[in-house]
Amino acid sequence: MQLSEQANISCMVKGGIFDDAKTWDFVFGFLMIASLGACGISQGAESVEERDTLAVDDSTLTEEGDDADAEAVQEAEEVSSETTGTAPNEQAVGDAGVFDLENGMVLLNSGYEMPILGIGCFRLSQSQAEDSVYWALRDGYRLIDTARIYGNEEGVGRGIQRAIDEGICTREEIFVTTKMWTDDFGDGDAAIDASLSRLDLEYIDLMILHHSQPSNDVEAYQAMERAVEAGKLKSIGLSNYYEPEDFDRLVDATTITPALLQNETHPYHQSTVMKEHIAQYGTVMESWFPLGGRGNTQVLFDDETISSIATEHGKTSAQVILRWHLQAGNIAIPGSSNEAHIQENFEVFDFELTEDEMQRLTALDKDQRFAGY
């Protein structure tokens, strides 16, 4: 299948023709296989050692003792943080990737802090996304995951605005992720502006390429690098890179190290090889399908190990799985359009899995993916 055919399908998806789970699985599987088949592998140039892992521009720093300049810089930073969000934490970048379970945060290699538990918006309509995002923010979530291809960025933006208008949170307290779809890789600059406009935001905390696409993902990533320079994006990363060589191909050909890799990850597919591989870059793993994905969750919920640990803690299987993600060092973004589920999924900071329980859950890994792409 040619890329133009993918574009047609994507338009149909965006238009809301595909609503049911099976069709979504089919479409995404189809697109993924077609993308991989249509593209060749390109080679990168730089070595890992040559790379700068920081996306921090320190060109405005002043010398010690220059009070006037220091004041000016402070003022500029205050203004900048009002208009473009929290400034990166440069001192602590050495701790990138270490999960703070007390505060529910992780420091990215970009210098920005990111919440480790969020709301996912895959398969939510515009109005469902608006409600889910609003409920999540009201319940204490501060991380939101959407994508251009989900067709609900406007709804996400409205949910955020509702929460801000009600004084639940400020823009700076929220971490918004969206993804650039493969059809848009040829004009990444326009894709970024379009997402900003649909979300109705001045900046996006994290943008990731939705899938590996060797024919032009480097070009798309470079557009995101330019947007970091321009202050439109804070951090950038990748999604659906399942081979270390493929991840390195992108990394070696670009300048800013990916802050995050978002791959299908759950107790039956623990992404161990990729997690170990990306750790050398200070890149963190984020789990999509953290509960197995729509239509598959019951398989995990009914797993004897998971359900028995849940009973021991007086928690649900979903909560045990989510707690496992966090203790294992995976950012989790469970998707839901159900108000009660959204609340339940955030109640995972009041208990802890023992080492033995973590080992029993780790032993469930079967390298089994639920998605067909």
Ligand SMILES: NC(=O)c1ccc[n+]([C@@H]2O[C@H](COP(=O)([O-])OP(=O)(O)OC[C@H]3O[C@@H](n4cnc5c(N)ncnc54)[C@H](OP(=O)(O)O)[C@@H]3O)[C@@H](O)[C@H]2O)c1
């Ligand atoms: N990068 C990618 O290619 C990619 C691919 C897929 C997903 N994602 C992202 O990852 C997020 C998570 O994946 P996902 O939403 O597909 O799958 P998921 O989070 O593993 O599972 C979502 C399913 O779990 C149910 N659920 C949620 N909480 C529950 C609870 N406490 N008890 C019982 N059922 C519960 C939801 O139903 P209810 O609505 O009824 O709660 C829904 O059917 C997505 O929303 C999206 O943001 C990214």
